[in-house]
Amino acid sequence: MPTVAPLDLDGHCVAAVFLGDVPHFALADGTIHRLDHGHKTAQANDGLLAAFHDAADDRLITGGEDGKIFSVTAGGNAAELASAGKKWITSVAAGPQGAVAYASGRIAFVRFADGKTREFSHPRSVEGLAFSPKGMRFGVARYNGATLHFPATDGKPVELEWAGAHTGITFSPDGAFLVTTMQENALHGWKLADGKHMRMSGYPGKVKSLSWAPKGKWLASSGAPAAIVWPFSGKDGPMGKAPLELGTRGNAMVTSVACHPSQDVVAVGYDDGMVMAVRFADAKEVLLRRPGKGAITSMMWDKQERRVAFGSAAGDCGVIDISA
Amino acid sequence: MSDAQTTQIPVTVLTGYLGAGKTTLLNRILSENHGKRYAVIVNEFGEIGIDNELIVESDEEIYEMNNGCVCCTVRGDLIRVVEGLMRRPGRFDAIVIETTGLADPVPVAQTFFMDDDVRSKTRLDAVVALVDAKHLPLRLKDSREAEDQIAFADVVVLNKTDLVTPEELSKVEATIRAINPAARIHRTTRAGLALSEVLDRGAFDLSRALENDPHFLEAQDDHDHHDHDHHDHDGHDHDGHDHHHHAHPSDIHDVTVQSVSLRGGEMDPKKFFPWIEKITQMEGPNILRLKGIIALKGDDERYVIQGVHMIIEGDHQRAWKDGEKHESRLVFIGRELDAERLKKSFDACQAA
Numbered sequence: 001m002p003t004v005a006p007l008d009l010d011g012h013c014v015a016a017v018f019l020g021d022v023p024h025f026a027l028a029d030g031t032i033h034r035l036d037h038g039h040k041t042a043q044a045n046d047g048l049l050a051a052f053h054d055a056a057d058d059r060l061i062t063g064g065e066d067g068k069i070f071s072v073t074a075g076g077n078a079a080e081l082a083s084a085g086k087k088w089i090t091s092v093a094a095g096p097q098g099a100v101a102y103a104s105g106r107i108a109f110v111r112f113a114d115g116k117t118r119e120f121s122h123p124r125s126v127e128g129l130a131f132s133p134k135g136m137r138f139g140v141a142r143y144n145g146a147t148l149h150f151p152a153t154d155g156k157p158v159e160l161e162w163a164g165a166h167t168g169i170t171f172s173p174d175g176a177f178l179v180t181t182m183q184e185n186a187l188h189g190w191k192l193a194d195g196k197h198m199r200m201s202g203y204p205g206k207v208k209s210l211s212w213a214p215k216g217k218w219l220a221s222s223g224a225p226a227a228i229v230w231p232f233s234g235k236d237g238p239m240g241k242a243p244l245e246l247g248t249r250g251n252a253m254v255t256s257v258a259c260h261p262s263q264d265v266v267a268v269g270y271d272d273g274m275v276m277a278v279r280f281a282d283a284k285e286v287l288l289r290r291p292g293k294g295a296i297t298s299m300m301w302d303k304q305e306r307r308v309a310f311g312s313a314a315g316d317c318g319v320i321d322i323s324a
Numbered sequence: 325m326s327d328a329q330t331t332q333i334p335v336t337v338l339t340g341y342l343g344a345g346k347t348t349l350l351n352r353i354l355s356e357n358h359g360k361r362y363a364v365i366v367n368e369f370g371e372i373g374i375d376n377e378l379i380v381e382s383d384e385e386i387y388e389m390n391n392g393c394v395c396c397t398v399r400g401d402l403i404r405v406v407e408g409l410m411r412r413p414g415r416f417d418a419i420v421i422e423t424t425g426l427a428d429p430v431p432v433a434q435t436f437f438m439d440d441d442v443r444s445k446t447r448l449d450a451v452v453a454l455v456d457a458k459h460l461p462l463r464l465k466d467s468r469e470a471e472d473q474i475a476f477a478d479v480v481v482l483n484k485t486d487l488v489t490p491e492e493l494s495k496v497e498a499t500i501r502a503i504n505p506a507a508r509i510h511r512t513t514r515a516g517l518a519l520s521e522v523l524d525r526g527a528f529d530l531s532r533a534l535e536n537d538p539h540f541l542e543a544q545d546d547h548d549h550h551d552h553d554h555h556d557h558d559g560h561d562h563d564g565h566d567h568h569h570h571a572h573p574s575d576i577h578d579v580t581v582q583s584v585s586l587r588g589g590e591m592d593p594k595k596f597f598p599w600i601e602k603i604t605q606m607e608g609p610n611i612l613r614l615k616g617i618i619a620l621k622g623d624d625e626r627y628v629i630q631g632v633h634m635i636i637e638g639d640h641q642r643a644w645k646d647g648e649k650h651e652s653r654l655v656f657i658g659r660e661l662d663a664e665r666l667k668k669s670f671d672a673c674q675a676a
């Protein structure tokens with residue numbers, strides 16, 4: 001039976017991650033809590049709005065109301081990486097070679113590991129940011145599509161058009177596909193080799209959480225009473241194929257998804273705080289955590305594939321141990 | 325009212341041209357000792373001389389929804405800012421949104437109806453338009469936005485009244501009244517009015533909106549209505565105009581917005597609801613606002629209804645009082661409205 005070590009915090013959890021095998025919880029007030037031989041706290045932004053787990057560098061990149069970017073490493077070391085004025089930092093991402101991207105209004109910034117920064121202005125707000133896993137390339141989700149930039153060179157940006165407001169963005173782990181979340185209840189995807197469109201719609205709610213399965217074979221998503229898992233193993237992605245619907249519940253919506261690091265299993269978090277693990281092959285469900293106080297906002301598996309850290313909108317966070 | 329509704333944070337939208345007095349009013353909201361804390365969303369820092377961590381700068385982003393309806397627009401930036409603010413709700417009691425002089429108030433308002441996340445945590449309280457008494461005639465000549473802002477407002481603050489003659493003032497007020505017969509008008513200098521007249525109005529709260537305005541659609545019959553500063557409706561009723569309606573787009577120069585006020589007796593719900601549905605679907609792009617109190621046949625409660633373009637909301641408000649006349653009143657504010665057709669089709673919805 002899985003066991004839960006709860007950590008009851010006061011406030012909305014933006015990100016629950018493992019840094020150096022220690023669970024860390026970043027709250028909207030900018031405090032970073034960790035369970036490291038007891039409950040310890042550090043401070044990042046004054047008002048934390050966006051967070052991205054940088055797996056390559058084992059750190060959490062955060063951006064906030066104070067216009068600053070922080071890097072949080074194991075042990076709760078929060079260091080200011082950059083500052084972009086008085087405007088809110090609404091999106092952050094980390095990429096290859098220690099590069100970090102952040103958005104303030106209509107400008108996307110890229111900060112390279114050596115501290116050098118480049119600005120990319122857009123006619124409309126930068127809604128979401130993501131680096132491609134290969135090469136120095138990043139994507140911006142924007143109104144009516146996405147823009148791909150090549151910050152290491154002066155290459156012309158690539159514009160991908162699709163009507164509507166695109167709010168979030170992710171590349172598949174092999175870099176072949178780009179997927180955006182939209183203001184309407186849908187995902188949109190592009191096959192980057194030929195620009196072919198992929199429409200993924202039918203969600204009853206907005207999609208706010210996406211997670212790629214190992215090797216990018218599947219993309220799990222929130223926004224429905226089940227985790228909607230699209231097959232991406234074919235060369236045209238999910239086109240013409242039906243998604244899996246895993247962990248379906250009649251009375252709750254999925255708000256967060258986190259794929260297992262090596263197996264075709266997804267951790268599914270719901271708006272009532274419940275967490276389940278569901279296997280793709282047979283849709284078999286295991287209850288990991290009973291409903292709590294708030295919607296699950298963030299989850300992450302540890303490297304040992306033994307624990308899941310989770311955070312909620314009401315602050316009732318914790319760590320699930322599935323090996324117990 | 326459910327708990328969820330009572331914990332929704334009220335949002336006030338301030339519109340008005342540069343120089344109309346928005347900054348003066350905002351500074352008062354931020355600095356006066358009224359016991360409430362406000363988060364303020366502005367288009368640009370700067371003019372507000374107050375340092376406050378709850379002043380958020382945001383780039384106006386109008387997003388058309390991908391549903392083929394051109395009037396279904398939202399403010400994408402507000403969705404994000406409101407979501408961010410609401411993650412730390414203990415910091416403030418209400419939100420004020422200041423729009424730019426040229427801003428279209430419609431996407432701002434629709435954001436609070438069309439986005440589920442925003443809607444679940446906040447409620448639109450009122451749209452307040454500040455108007456410069458001296459410059460309004462000029463503004464109406466050179467832009468459509470000035471007119472839209474008045475047409476869309478629940479409250480109009482007619483500011484800088486000390487800069488015009490009494491004759492000019494009553495003319496300006498008559499113009500405002502012609503554009504929007506349903507709004508409350510306050511005459512001020514230096515935006516000096518009780519903040520309770522602009523904040524926490526509940527103008528979009530169906531159970532409160534019309535209760536605040538018991539003479540809804542009654543006082544508008546006399547156009548040179550001598551409103552005083554602070555416009556307490558003076559109590560004289562204008563009854564006895566059954567089935568009265570009128571539309572007046574053109575009697576005042578430079579006004580393209582018209583209003584159509586309809587009155588009738590009890591409505592047949594089987595006819596009224598399909599009618600209002602059809603009208604808002606077909607005429608939605610031309611309708612800026614609609615508001616009404618409907619008497620439904622066989623229903624002992626007043627039904628209140630309001631709309632923005634194609635979005636309509638209705639609910640039972642309260643029981644009819646003893647002796648209260650079961651009368652239906654409905655006002656459309658918009659452009660290119662066919663008053664005759666509206667009246668005819670409205671009348672046809674009356675219960676036999």
